[in-house]
Amino acid sequence: MANVSKNQQLKELGLNKSQVGRQLAINWKTVDFYWDMTPEEFAERQSKAKNRRKILEPYTDQILQWIMKFPDISSAQIHDWLKEYHGDNYYGKERTVRRYVVICAEHLIFQSRINIGNTRP
Numbered sequence: 001m002a003n004v005s006k007n008q009q010l011k012e013l014g015l016n017k018s019q020v021g022r023q024l025a026i027n028w029k030t031v032d033f034y035w036d037m038t039p040e041e042f043a044e045r046q047s048k049a050k051n052r053r054k055i056l057e058p059y060t061d062q063i064l065q066w067i068m069k070f071p072d073i074s075s076a077q078i079h080d081w082l083k084e085y086h087g088d089n090y091y092g093k094e095r096t097v098r099r100y101v102v103i104c105a106e107h108l109i110f111q112s113r114i115n116i117g118n119t120r121p
Helices: 002-012 017-024 028-034 039-051 057-069 075-089 094-118
Strands: none
Touching: 002 017, 002 028, 002 039, 017 028, 057 075, 057 094, 075 094
């Protein structure tokens, strides 16, 4: 994120957090989060985020099946079904499901384009 280094540069110029936020068009709370972070800490944080396991990963196959079987299904319905089928073992939030469904749908679209491109008579 280029804003981290820009954040530090503006901080060194003597700007306060609100001023930096306005300059970078980001919320001052975001500025505050990165205010004292070193580039090494930021890189470590980014690395951990990339390797983090997604909460809904164990349910990916089931979500993909539902999307393929019911193309008009809403993420709210998927969330309800996950709660219904998995009970106390499932602790995802509706917003998380909404984001994950978008990723799964994009994956399906990408796969269908690859399959269409590979079908030659």
